[in-house]
Amino acid sequence: MSNQPAQPRDAAAKPARERVVIIGSGFGGLFAARKLARTDVDVTIIAKTSHHLFQPLLYQVATGVLSQGEIAPATREILRRQKNAQVLLGDVTKIDVEAKTVTSQTPVGEAVTSYDTLVVAAGAGQSYFGNDHFSEFAPGMKSIDDALELRGRIFGAFEMAEVLEDPEEIQQWLTFVVVGAGPTGVEMAGQIAELAHSTLKKDFRRIDPTKARVLLLDAAPSVLPPFGAKLGKKAQTQLERMGVEVQLDVKVVNVDEDGLDVIDPDGSPRRIESRTKVWAAGVQASPLGKQLAEQTGAETDRAGRVMVEPDCTLPGHPEIFVIGDMMSLKRYPGVAQVAMQQGKYAGKTIANRLKGGAPLPEFEYFDKGSMATVSRFHAVAKINDKIQLSGFFAWLAWLGVHIVYLIGFKNRITTLMHWTVTFIGRGRSERAVTDQQVVARMALHREKLANEAERAEEEARNVAS
Amino acid sequence: MSNQPAQPRDAAAKPARERVVIIGSGFGGLFAARKLARTDVDVTIIAKTSHHLFQPLLYQVATGVLSQGEIAPATREILRRQKNAQVLLGDVTKIDVEAKTVTSQTPVGEAVTSYDTLVVAAGAGQSYFGNDHFSEFAPGMKSIDDALELRGRIFGAFEMAEVLEDPEEIQQWLTFVVVGAGPTGVEMAGQIAELAHSTLKKDFRRIDPTKARVLLLDAAPSVLPPFGAKLGKKAQTQLERMGVEVQLDVKVVNVDEDGLDVIDPDGSPRRIESRTKVWAAGVQASPLGKQLAEQTGAETDRAGRVMVEPDCTLPGHPEIFVIGDMMSLKRYPGVAQVAMQQGKYAGKTIANRLKGGAPLPEFEYFDKGSMATVSRFHAVAKINDKIQLSGFFAWLAWLGVHIVYLIGFKNRITTLMHWTVTFIGRGRSERAVTDQQVVARMALHREKLANEAERAEEEARNVAS
Numbered sequence: 001m002s003n004q005p006a007q008p009r010d011a012a013a014k015p016a017r018e019r020v021v022i023i024g025s026g027f028g029g030l031f032a033a034r035k036l037a038r039t040d041v042d043v044t045i046i047a048k049t050s051h052h053l054f055q056p057l058l059y060q061v062a063t064g065v066l067s068q069g070e071i072a073p074a075t076r077e078i079l080r081r082q083k084n085a086q087v088l089l090g091d092v093t094k095i096d097v098e099a100k101t102v103t104s105q106t107p108v109g110e111a112v113t114s115y116d117t118l119v120v121a122a123g124a125g126q127s128y129f130g131n132d133h134f135s136e137f138a139p140g141m142k143s144i145d146d147a148l149e150l151r152g153r154i155f156g157a158f159e160m161a162e163v164l165e166d167p168e169e170i171q172q173w174l175t176f177v178v179v180g181a182g183p184t185g186v187e188m189a190g191q192i193a194e195l196a197h198s199t200l201k202k203d204f205r206r207i208d209p210t211k212a213r214v215l216l217l218d219a220a221p222s223v224l225p226p227f228g229a230k231l232g233k234k235a236q237t238q239l240e241r242m243g244v245e246v247q248l249d250v251k252v253v254n255v256d257e258d259g260l261d262v263i264d265p266d267g268s269p270r271r272i273e274s275r276t277k278v279w280a281a282g283v284q285a286s287p288l289g290k291q292l293a294e295q296t297g298a299e300t301d302r303a304g305r306v307m308v309e310p311d312c313t314l315p316g317h318p319e320i321f322v323i324g325d326m327m328s329l330k331r332y333p334g335v336a337q338v339a340m341q342q343g344k345y346a347g348k349t350i351a352n353r354l355k356g357g358a359p360l361p362e363f364e365y366f367d368k369g370s371m372a373t374v375s376r377f378h379a380v381a382k383i384n385d386k387i388q389l390s391g392f393f394a395w396l397a398w399l400g401v402h403i404v405y406l407i408g409f410k411n412r413i414t415t416l417m418h419w420t421v422t423f424i425g426r427g428r429s430e431r432a433v434t435d436q437q438v439v440a441r442m443a444l445h446r447e448k449l450a451n452e453a454e455r456a457e458e459e460a461r462n463v464a465s
Numbered sequence: 466m467s468n469q470p471a472q473p474r475d476a477a478a479k480p481a482r483e484r485v486v487i488i489g490s491g492f493g494g495l496f497a498a499r500k501l502a503r504t505d506v507d508v509t510i511i512a513k514t515s516h517h518l519f520q521p522l523l524y525q526v527a528t529g530v531l532s533q534g535e536i537a538p539a540t541r542e543i544l545r546r547q548k549n550a551q552v553l554l555g556d557v558t559k560i561d562v563e564a565k566t567v568t569s570q571t572p573v574g575e576a577v578t579s580y581d582t583l584v585v586a587a588g589a590g591q592s593y594f595g596n597d598h599f600s601e602f603a604p605g606m607k608s609i610d611d612a613l614e615l616r617g618r619i620f621g622a623f624e625m626a627e628v629l630e631d632p633e634e635i636q637q638w639l640t641f642v643v644v645g646a647g648p649t650g651v652e653m654a655g656q657i658a659e660l661a662h663s664t665l666k667k668d669f670r671r672i673d674p675t676k677a678r679v680l681l682l683d684a685a686p687s688v689l690p691p692f693g694a695k696l697g698k699k700a701q702t703q704l705e706r707m708g709v710e711v712q713l714d715v716k717v718v719n720v721d722e723d724g725l726d727v728i729d730p731d732g733s734p735r736r737i738e739s740r741t742k743v744w745a746a747g748v749q750a751s752p753l754g755k756q757l758a759e760q761t762g763a764e765t766d767r768a769g770r771v772m773v774e775p776d777c778t779l780p781g782h783p784e785i786f787v788i789g790d791m792m793s794l795k796r797y798p799g800v801a802q803v804a805m806q807q808g809k810y811a812g813k814t815i816a817n818r819l820k821g822g823a824p825l826p827e828f829e830y831f832d833k834g835s836m837a838t839v840s841r842f843h844a845v846a847k848i849n850d851k852i853q854l855s856g857f858f859a860w861l862a863w864l865g866v867h868i869v870y871l872i873g874f875k876n877r878i879t880t881l882m883h884w885t886v887t888f889i890g891r892g893r894s895e896r897a898v899t900d901q902q903v904v905a906r907m908a909l910h911r912e913k914l915a916n917e918a919e920r921a922e923e924e925a926r927n928v929a930s
Contacts, residue, residue: 050620050624050898051897067535067895068532068899069895069897072897073896074620074897076669077668080668081667087670089624089628105911107628108625108628108629108911108914109915145899160573162553163572163573163576203545205552206551429534429535430533430534431516431538432538433516434609446572446573449573
């Protein structure tokens with residue numbers, strides 16, 4: 001099957017227009033598409049999910065504040081009125097730079113889509129630094145699936161603890177470890193601590209959720225390194241005030257079902273018993289980056305990001321833009337803002353070329369600042385080197401910025417309501433997990449116990465004989 | 466492990482109190498528990514889900530109007546302030562009427578819980594009338610899992626159609642069949658028609674969602690039989706006005722991946738090609754009903770419901786209440802209202818016995834009426850034989866009643882907002898499906914195509930040789 005331009009079946013004879021193919025429906029892809037709204041091109045977005053994902057709020061889905069729909073509007077709904085854009089569901093496996101085609105796995109098999117201009121915005125996945133087997137025990141925070149899985153694990157851990165008898169086992173289920181003290185890790189640790197120490201406080205009869213331990217580990221010596229030492233320290237203090245145990249300079253060497261093996265700053269190994277682990281430690285650019293590099297001789301960095309030209313194109317290939325978390329340029333950080341601005345820039349450049357205008361100036365990232373919420377009413381915000389906020393006013397700034405960004409992404413009113421429930425009432429509106437998650441977890445644990453019992457019996461038999 | 470009364474571990478020496486065990490966290494179980502709030506008993510709810518489910522709105526989760534959290538608040542959150550109640554996650558497999566114990570599968574293995582009084586409110590599941598293999602192709606509408614699965618299938622069907630080329634295959638994906646014209650079936654058919662014919666109208670570029678077919682089948686000769694002929698006819702007319710094809714007196718004899726085989730009213734067989742089927746045709750009481758009957762000699766009806774005494778207890782066992790969808794009494798319907806009222810009645814009876822009061826009068830169901838929404842702004846409502854409404858005022862009544870009931874179940878404001886989005890804006894806030902659903906569906910379909918190609922090749926080879 002080939003997906004030639006965005007023509008309805010009944011209008012095959014339209015004049016050929018510039019075909020812009022965008023890979024990915026994240027911030028970069030979406031903003032590039034929108035910028036092309038009023039231009040004479042055919043835009044095709046190929047993405048493996050049918051939704052855009054407002055990734056910076058994913059931690060709130062994982063911890064029961066928001067529903068998945070609130071941060072994942074359907075891409076086609078966002079682009080409904082943009083008649084020159086079509087969305088195709090497909091997992092892109094190959095880019096052929098010579099033939100100018102993109103191959104994707106769609107529900108009906110391989111589809112080959114030709115492009116005149118290509119915008120590669122396939123983002124980055126979680127990186128386990130070569131230890132991919134960690135992922136089973138410590139899910140990352142990259143997709144709706146991740147968030148719902150973690151929601152099931154976090155709320156499920158308290159349910160498990162409630163039915164157990166052995167104090168050690170109970171503590172194992174009531175210990176939560178977040179690996180990685182960047183914004184996502186800090187936000188997750190803060191949310192889990194709030195859950196345990198206030199939301200769930202009175203929900204159980206046998207366990208005391210306030211006795212849950214929440215650990216935040218990082219191999220680096222500080223929390224939120226990009227925010228600078230001062231704000232990092234403030235965030236750390238606030239986390240510790242909430243009962244989060246911040247352990248820095250600690251290297252994770254293994255993760256298994258029951259816990260983690262770490263190396264302490266003094267080089268000594270230590271075991272942490274914990275049933276629920278969250279991985280927020282590293283990212284790895286989409287493998288499409290490496291593919292592009294191999295075909296064009298472009299360079300990639302350790303995280304698989306493609307080094308791009310100052311105009312966000314691939315060296316020697318002005319028709320290919322690589323933007324967002326997949327590219328490396330002037331040490332710009334892997335944040336939504338960069339992707340959005342590069343998306344807009346790519347769109348603008350494409351439109352400008354069509355008009356035959358003079359080349360646009362190089363891409364310059366305008367850093368509007370970064371922020372991370374630590375707890376309700378408490379955030380850190382770095383606007384620039386001079387303006388740095390922490391505490392309530394930083395939190396208000398966080399709230400304002402997110403409300404503004406969510407406009408245009410629908411659902412802003414329900415999101416506000418869910419936030420009201422959480423921030424004022426300390427409640428969680430979205431605790432529901434599927435039976436599959438609950439039943440599967442129960443069955444798994446029973447099986448494990450049965451296996452252990454069998455092994456113990458066998459050992460006893462061996463000793464006896 | 467044994468779950469003896471709801472005592473915290475640090476208070477083992479309290480005086481023994483009446484132990485009330487409730488099986489199920491649906492309307493019956495929850496209302497029974499709440500009625501016992503201010504009594505001197507220990508209440509243990511054993512349920513296999515950690516949430517209560519507002520089942521009458523499940524169809525809105527399946528069709529992207531509401532999030533799962535909005536209709537499935539955590540049971541322990543609802544009962545947070547009721548100190549004499551504890552919630553245990555467990556799937557009850559056995560009731561021993563003689564020993565007065567309940568055995569459940571918990572995450573840590575079998576738990577045996579003793580009771581003085583037992584309230585069995587385990588509800589009913591979908592019935593495929595002996596054809597359980599239908600369930601894979603036509604999920605029921607009984608749990609959050611069902612609703613999210615159907616959401617993935619319904620929205621996914623349009624995505625599939627968008628990438629396909631073959632017109633027949635496209636129509637197969639754009640044909641939706643709902644089996645069963647009771648309230649759930651009517652509401653599902655109405656919602657899918659609204660989705661296709663208005664919400665998604667402008668979301669696609671290659672297919673025309675308004676050409677989707679929505680069929681509502683029933684073996685009975687009328688829509689919404691319990692509402693009477695007049696309202697049933699009105700509902701049918703409204704459905705047909707929305708483009709739903711209502712086919713009555715039609716018997717489903719087989720369901721497979723690509724469609725259904727049915728027998729028409731004149732006895733002739735017919736094939737309906739459809740990729741997305743919903744089963745809303747029948748219910749089967751929890752198997753615990755049969756167990757109780759076998760142990761006590763009580764009778765069960767064809768749907769496995771236990772015939773109970775006029776005070777909702779098991780014959781000869783005044784200490785066992787069987788309530789809601791699991792019981793059969795005076796032809797009361799299997800609706801939320803009956804379960805709620807019986808739950809309250811059971812709670813009141815238990816409290817009254819403790820006080821040593823005179824026996825309460827027999828349970829009498831007070832029918833507040835039934836209602837079903839057909840489309841936005843259009844419902845049918847039967848208050849009693851005299852007062853029957855249809856159209857906008859019935860819809861307003863539906864809205865009012867549901868808002869009132871949702872109070873006490875939290876989330877009412879966000880629910881109202883999501884309804885505003887849907888009823889005023891025709892939008893859907895909760896369209897997000899998991900990658901797993903999308904990717905799994907894509908892979909499955911590719912595999913199927915590959916198998917077909919292989920088979921065709923083999924056949925060609927056989928012909929050639």
